[in-house]
Amino acid sequence: xxxxxxxxxxxxxxxxxxxxxxxxxxxxxxxxxxxxxxxxxxxxxxxxxxxxxxxxxxxxxxxxxxxxxxxxxxxxxxxxxxxxxxxxxxxxxxxxxxxxxxxxxxxxxxxxxxxxxxxxxxxxxxxxxxxxxxxxxxxxxxxxxxxxxxxxxxxxxxxxxxxxxxxxxxxxxxxxxxxxxxxxxxxxxxxxxxxxxxxxxxxxxxxxxxxxxxxxxxxxxxxxxxxxxxxxxxxxxxxxxxxxxxxxxxxxxxxxxxxxxxxxxxxxxxxxxxxxxxxxxxxxxxxxxxxxxxxxxxxxxxxxxxxxxxxxxxxxxxxxxxxxxxxxxxxxxxxxxxxxxxxxxxxxxxxxxxxxxxxxxxxxxxxxxxxxxxxxxxxxxxxxxxxxxxxxxxxxxxxxxxxxxxxxxxxxxxxxxxxxxxxxxxxxxxxxxxxxxxxxxxxxx
Numbered sequence: 001x002x003x004x005x006x007x008x009x010x011x012x013x014x015x016x017x018x019x020x021x022x023x024x025x026x027x028x029x030x031x032x033x034x035x036x037x038x039x040x041x042x043x044x045x046x047x048x049x050x051x052x053x054x055x056x057x058x059x060x061x062x063x064x065x066x067x068x069x070x071x072x073x074x075x076x077x078x079x080x081x082x083x084x085x086x087x088x089x090x091x092x093x094x095x096x097x098x099x100x101x102x103x104x105x106x107x108x109x110x111x112x113x114x115x116x117x118x119x120x121x122x123x124x125x126x127x128x129x130x131x132x133x134x135x136x137x138x139x140x141x142x143x144x145x146x147x148x149x150x151x152x153x154x155x156x157x158x159x160x161x162x163x164x165x166x167x168x169x170x171x172x173x174x175x176x177x178x179x180x181x182x183x184x185x186x187x188x189x190x191x192x193x194x195x196x197x198x199x200x201x202x203x204x205x206x207x208x209x210x211x212x213x214x215x216x217x218x219x220x221x222x223x224x225x226x227x228x229x230x231x232x233x234x235x236x237x238x239x240x241x242x243x244x245x246x247x248x249x250x251x252x253x254x255x256x257x258x259x260x261x262x263x264x265x266x267x268x269x270x271x272x273x274x275x276x277x278x279x280x281x282x283x284x285x286x287x288x289x290x291x292x293x294x295x296x297x298x299x300x301x302x303x304x305x306x307x308x309x310x311x312x313x314x315x316x317x318x319x320x321x322x323x324x325x326x327x328x329x330x331x332x333x334x335x336x337x338x339x340x341x342x343x344x345x346x347x348x349x350x351x352x353x354x355x356x357x358x359x360x361x362x363x364x365x366x367x368x369x370x371x372x373x374x375x376x377x378x379x380x381x382x383x384x385x386x387x388x389x390x391x392x393x394x395x396x397x398x399x400x401x402x403x404x405x406x407x408x409x410x411x412x413x414x415x416x417x418x419x420x421x422x423x424x425x426x427x428x429x430x431x432x433x434x435x436x437x438x439x440x441x442x443x444x445x
Contacts, residue, residue: 010037010039010042014027015042015043015045015046016046018039018042018043018191018192018195019043019046019050019195019196019198019199020196020199021121021192021193021195021196021239023192025114025117025118026114028117028188028192029111029112029117029184029185029188030111030184030185030188031111031112031184032184033094033098033183033184033187035184036184036187036188038191039188039191039192039195040191040194040195041354043195043198044351047156047160047198050156050198050199051155051156051157054066054155054156054202054204057204058155058203058204061204066153066155066156066202066203066204067153067154067155067157067158068153068326068328069336069340070268070328070329070331070336070383071151071152071153071157071268071326072153072155072157073268073339073340073343073379073383074151074161074268074270074273074380074383075151075157075158075159075160075161076157076160076161076343076347077270077273077343077376077379077380078147078148078160078161078162078163078270078273078274079160079161079162080346080347080350080372080376081164081270081274081373081376082162082163082164082166083162083354084164084369084372084373085164087353087354087357087365087369088362088365091167092167092168092171093167093170093171093174093190094183094187094190096171096175096178097171097174097175097177097178097183097186098178098183100175100178100179101178101179101182101183104178104179105178105179105180106179106180107179107180108180108182109180109181109182109185111182111184111185116181116182116185117185117189119181120177120181120185120186120188120189121189121192121239122240123174123177123181123189124174124177124186124189124190124193124238125193125237125238125239125240125243126243127173127174127176127177128170128173128193128238128239129236129237129238129243129244129247130173131169131170131172131173131174132145132236132237132238133233133236133247133249134169134173135166135169135170136233136236136301136302137233137301137310137311138299138300138301139281139297139298139299139300139301139302139304140169140281140298140299141169142277142301142302143165143275143277143278143281144163144164144165144166144168144169145163145166146163146261146277146302147161147162147163147164147165147166147273147274148161148162148163148166149225149260149261150260150261150264150265150273151225151259151260152259152260152264152326152327153259153326154201154202154203154222154225154257154259155201155202155203156198156199156201156202158201158225159197159198159199159200159201160198161273163274164274165274165275165278174186174190193238193239196216196238196239197216197221197238197239199218200216200217200218200220200221201218201221201225202218203218203222205217205218205219206218206219207219212241213241214240214241214242215239215240215241216235216237216238216239216240216241217241219252219253220235220237220241220244220250220252220253221235222253222257222259223235223251223252223253223257224236225257225259225260226257226258226259227258227259227260227261227262227317227318227320228255228257228258228320229314229317229319229320230251230254230255231251231257232262232314232317233249233311234249234250234251235249235250235251236249256322258320258324260326262317262318263318264327266327267327267380267384268329268379268380268383268384269377269380269381269383269384269386270376270377270380271373271376271377271380272380273380277302281297281298284297285297285298288306289306290306293306303316303317329383329384329385330385331382331383331385335382336383338382339379339382339383342375342378342379343375343379346372346375346376349368349371349372349409350372352410353365353368353369353372363408364408367403367408368403368408368409370399371396371399371400371403371409374392374395374396374399375396377392378392378393378395378396381393390431390432390434390435390437391431391435393427393431394428394431394432394434394435397424397427397428397431398428400424401421401424401425401428404417404420404421404424
C-alpha cells in the first residue's frame with residue numbers, strides 16, 4: 001500500500017468517487033498488496049475540499065459555521081496522532097490478516113473476480129458492524145473508540161477524530177475473511193469502508209429518501225453520535241444500515257441530537273482525549289473489589305458496575321436538557337490565531353514527513369514524530385489555558401530550533417530560513433517570560 005507508482009494511478013474522478021464507495025471492481029482489483037494505492041492518503045485534498053464546502057453551505061443555509069475552531073483542531077489532531085504509528089510499521093489490521101492468510105487460509109478466491117470484490121464489500125462491512133458494536137459494549141474497546149465520540153460538534157472534521165488504540169482490537173473482526181479472501185482485495189475495502197464514513201459526519205444533509213432504508217446516512221449517523229438516551233448504542237453501521245435493522249440496533253432520528261460523551265471530558269488536549277478512559281479503567285479496576293468484578297470492569301460495558309446489567313442502567317445516563325452548554329476554549333482571539341498558524345505549520349511538516357518517510361533516518365523520523373506530538377499537546381494546553389501552557393510552548397519552540405539546527409527539520413520555504421529562526425526565537429523569549437511569570441504569580445491569567 002506504499003507503492004508510489006500505484007498511488008499515481010488514482011485519478012481525480014476516482015479520488016472523489018472513492019469517498020462514496022462508487023468505485024468499480026475493475027478499477028480497484030490488484031493482484032498484490034504492494035499494488036494497492038494508499039487511498040486514505042490520496043483522499044486528503046478531498047477531505048479539505050468537502051470541509052470547505054460544508055463551511056460555505058452551512059453559512060448560506062444556517063448563517064453560522066458547522067463547528068468551532070477549538071473542537072475542529074482537536075479532531076484533526078486526533079487524526080494526525082492516529083496515523084503516526086504507520087511511519088514505523090504496517091497496520092496491525094494488515095499484518096494480522098496477512099499472517100492468517102499465509103498460514104491458515106482454507107482456499108483462495110480469485111483476486112480479479114467481481115464476485116470476490118462484492119463479497120469482500122459485504123464481509124468488511126459486516127465485520128465493521130460487529131467491531132463497532134463491541135467497541136461500545138466492551139469497556140476496554142470503548143477506551144479506544146470513545147475518542148471519536150468525544151467531540152461536542154458534528155461536522156466533517158469530527159470524522160477525522162480517530163483513535164490511536166482502535167486498530168489493536170478491530171483486526172479481530174476482519175480476520176475470518178483471511179481464510180479465503182486475498183489481502184489485496186481486503187486492503188481496498190478496508191480503506192473504502194473508512195472513507196465512506198467521512199461524508200456522513202455532517203448536519204448540512206438532512207434526509208436522503210429511500211437510501212435511508214439501505215445505507216448509513218448523515219441522519220442515521222447523527223443518532224449514533226448523540227448522547228440523548230434514545231441515541232445510546234444505536235446505528236453501528238459502516239456503509240449498510242441493514243445490519244442495524246437486522247440485529248435490532250437501529251434508531252431513526254427524531255428529537256434534536258446533542259453530541260458528545262455522556263460525561264464530557266472538557267478538554268482540547270489530544271493526549272488526554274485519546275487516553276483518559278484508559279486511566280479511568282485503571283483506577284476503577286483497582287477500586288472495584290473481587291476478581292470477577294475486576295474482569296467485568298474491563299470486559300463489560302462502560303456503564304457497568306457491581307449489581308448492574310452488562311451494559312449498565314439506561315436511567316443512569318444523564319438526561320439532555322436542551323440547555324446543555326458545550327465546552328469552549330476561553331483563549332483570546334489572538335491566541336487562537338497563533339494556535340492556528342502553528343497548527344498549519346505542523347501539518348506541513350507532517351505531510352512532508354509522510355512524503356519523505358522512506359528517505360529519512362529512523363532517528364529523524366522519531367524526532368519529527370516527537371515534535372508533532374509536542375506541538376499538538378502544546379496547542380491543546382493553550383486552548384485549555386492550562387497553567388503549564390507557556391512552559392510547554394517554550395519547550396516546543398526550543399525543540400523546533402534544535403531540530404532545525406541539526407538538520408532534522410527544514411523550514412517550509414527554504415529562502416525564509418533566517419525568518420523562521422528569528423520568529424521561533426521571539427516565541428521562545430515571549431513564552432519563556434510568560435512561563436516565569438506563571439511560576440511566580442500562579443495559574444494562567
